[in-house]
Amino acid sequence: MxxxxxxxxxxxxxxxxxxxxxxRGSAPALHLREGxxxxxxxxxxxxxxxxxxxxxxxxxxxxxxxxxxxxxxxxxxxxxxxxxxxxxxxxxxxxxxxxxxxxxxxxxxxxxxxxxxxxxxxxxxxxxxxxxxxxxxxxxxxxxxxxxxxxxxxxxxxxxxxxxxxxxxxxxxxxxxxxxxxxxLGAMSVAHYLGSAEDDVTLAVLPLSFDYGQNQLLSTWYAGGSVAPLDFLFPKDVVKACARHRVTTLAAVPPLWVQLTETDWPAEARASLRRLTNSGGALTLELVRRLRGMFPDARLFPMYGLTEAFRSTYLDPSLVDAHPTSMGTAIPFAEILVVDETGDIVADGEEGELVHCGPLVAQGYWQDAARTAERFKPAPAASRYGGMAVFSGDRVRRDADGLLYFAGRRDAMIKSAGNRISPQEIEETVLASGLAAEAVALGVPDARLGQAVHLVVRGDPAGGEALAQRLRRDLPNFMQPQMIHWREAMPLNPNGKIDRTALQAQLNKEHGA
CATH class of the missing domain: 3.40.50.980 (Rossmann fold)
Structure with missing residues (x-):
């Protein structure tokens, strides 16, 4: 295709x-507790x-x-x-x-x-x-x-x-x-490149409020297969469900893969697995090695996407061993360009912004014309699809074979355990408590989470426990800071604003990142 x-x-x-x-009307479609x-x-x-x-x-x-x-x-x-x-x-x-x-x-x-x-x-x-x-x-x-x-x-x-x-x-x-x-088209695209079939069983462990999670349902049903939704407490629950439903497709984010590779997998839980898919963060070299060793008969699909354009790229499983850090190439119905600040295509090996064009591009942000205009713009002149495109803010490089490699983000968004977290949302909650005069939320590299949330605040450390309680009350678990760092003063940049870059460097150094 x-x-x-x-x-x-x-x-x-x-x-x-x-x-x-x-x-195939009589074939299984949805495995529920009730039947x-x-x-x-x-x-x-x-x-x-x-x-x-x-x-x-x-x-x-x-x-x-x-x-x-x-x-x-x-x-x-x-x-x-x-x-x-x-x-x-x-x-x-x-x-x-x-x-x-x-x-x-x-x-x-x-x-x-x-x-x-x-x-x-x-x-x-x-x-x-x-x-x-x-x-x-x-x-x-x-x-x-x-x-x-x-x-x-x-x-x-x-x-x-x-x-x-x-x-x-x-x-x-x-x-x-x-x-x-x-x-x-997202369901059709994923079903195609995964090679999904009528006898496939997908274990839906990801939240259905995420595009990646919802596509577990849609792409499987497009192919005529069945879905077993699972809200789990422990990694062993996932293993048991794989054995019980003879799961063929398992999708997860890197922190969950880490936990799953640390869990015992009996033969009956691994036997039916045909494919493993990953998004929500890059797999490390060590994690790729462990997954390939534990599930040698399952095809591993590293993927990259953003909600504004659903999915952008995937790495063909045949290339994973030779190119384990690559984002791969465009999925069906997606056109992926790497452009410079003027919108021109960069040369192979040069860093540029990933731009997604084509029919998977969303319609913008609900009732938010200003933020829509920042991210959704006319496609670069080189696009064969044209129309509106999503400018991702992600910096990538394309090699001579057309494979893409992630280089970094342009914004300060924190990605932890597959969740996209707004630093400002955490900071506003801290300041609303009245327990800190200034607050900065940052993501610090973490082997299990991808990034761990760290909070730097200026205020009286005596209010530390009260602040922690307030955050537990008002923010979901995945937004909770792993550590709160109290400062008597915040570093400032030449413009008199809090120097987030300096704080990030300090925390990275303190935690060996």
């Missing part, structure tokens, strides 16, 4: 029809949930948010909301109420479906717009008992289907607008 050939896209909910149309749904049952459940949603939330384009762990509801909503003409807004279940409240207010969600425990944490004022709230079990019960069904939609593939919230280097999370075509 040519990377510059773009087939027709369809409304996203048509994924629920593909396996049945191919005569397994086949593709015919998946199609029927999507139709019922879509019918209930269309009645509950009339109005094309209205936003429906979900804030729940993995289960039937969270797996079906991407397709059911799309069929009902609505826009799905999945909220990471790891987020605390303050972050969830921001997403609800920013998206203007008119319905929130979640687990009762999470819904109970919401406080007066968190729902700033008219927004109905319902528990996930009650929603499924109502959808089942209502008896309303909707058949496949006939919407425009260019219509908005989902808003995925992602952190940047500044400010609160912003909503990336994804169309039906973005998600359909």
């Amino acid at each position: 040519s990377h510059l050939f773009t087939p027709a896209a369809f409304p996203l909910d048509h994924l629920a029809e593909r396996a049945g149309a191919a005569g 397994t749904l086949n593709h015919n049952q998946l199609r029927q459940r999507v139709a019922m949930l879509a019918g209930w949603l269309a009645h509950k939330v009339p109005g094309k384009g209205a936003r429906v948010a979900s804030w729940a762990a993995k289960g039937e509801l969270t797996c079906l909503l991407p397709l059911a909301a799309a069929r009902a003409g609505l826009v799905h807004v999945p909220i990471n279940p790891l987020l605390k109420r303050a972050q969830a409240a921001h997403i609800l207010a920013d998206s203007g969600a008119t319905l929130l479906i979640g687990t009762p425990a999470r819904l109970a944490t919401l406080e007066p004022g968190d729902l700033t717009a008219p927004c109905a709230v319902i528990g996930e079990d009650e929603a499924l019960l109502q959808a089942t008992s209502a008896g309303r069904t909707l058949g496949p939609s006939a919407g425009d593939p260019a219509d908005l289907a989902a808003i995925l919230y992602t952190s940047g280097s500044t400010g609160r999370p912003k909503g990336v607008m994804l169309s039906h075509a973005n998600l359909w």
Whole structure:
């Protein structure tokens, strides 16, 4: 498949029809605690949930948010909301109420479906717009008992289907607008280059609020395979699930791979694995060696992506041993350019900015024209796709064989355990506590996390425990600083601003990075 050939896209909910149309309606589609749904049952459940949603939330384009762990509801909503003409807004279940409240207010969600425990944490004022709230079990019960069904939609593939919230280097999370075509072609692209098949079983361990996590569902169903969603507490839970479901495809981020390689894998857990996929951070040479040694019969797919363009590159498994640090080349339907400050293509071996062009590029940031204009710009003149492109901010190099290599980021975003973390969001939470006069959040290289969050504050160290408690209350676990460093004064640059570069160098030196 040519990377510059773009087939027709369809409304996203048509994924629920593909396996049945191919005569595989009775094959497994979704493995749940309560039992397994086949593709015919998946199609029927999507139709019922879509019918209930269309009645509950009339109005094309209205936003429906979900804030729940993995289960039937969270797996079906991407397709059911799309069929009902609505826009799905999945909220990471790891987020605390303050972050969830921001997403609800920013998206203007008119319905929130979640687990009762999470819904109970919401406080007066968190729902700033008219927004109905319902528990996930009650929603499924109502959808089942209502008896309303909707058949496949006939919407425009260019219509908005989902808003995925992602952190940047500044400010609160912003909503990336994804169309039906973005998600359909993303599913098709990944299913193609992974070589996914009808008998594949994907273990969905990543949050479904991430583009990478949601694609676990969509690409597997596109290929006619089945998905086993898993919320795990310990790495051994992943191993047990691989054995129980005879998993063929396992996707993870580097910190989870580290934990999994430190866990005992009995033969029955490894036997069915065909492919391992990685994104959310680069694999180290040591980690590649360990994965190849533990799973010699599984193909390893290192991948690179950004929510604004879904996935950009992958490294063919046949090249992993010879080029373990490469990002690879463009995935199908993506055009990847490396440009200089003027937008011209750089020479082989020179560093430039990675620019993603083509039909996987999102529609911008929800109700944020300013930040959209900073990242989404007309494609460079050399692009064969043209249109709008995503300027990633990532610095890369291309070798003479066309393989790409990561060089660094232009912004201060922290990437820890596969999560994109805004330093400003942490800093604002610290300052709002009144326990520090100044605050800087930085990412320090860490063998297990990729980067660990470190917090440098100016204030009275006597308030250290109170500050830690406040952060535990207001920020999700993955944003918690590994260490808090108290300073009597902050280093300043010539412009009188806090010298973040100097602080970064100090912390790197102190921690041997």
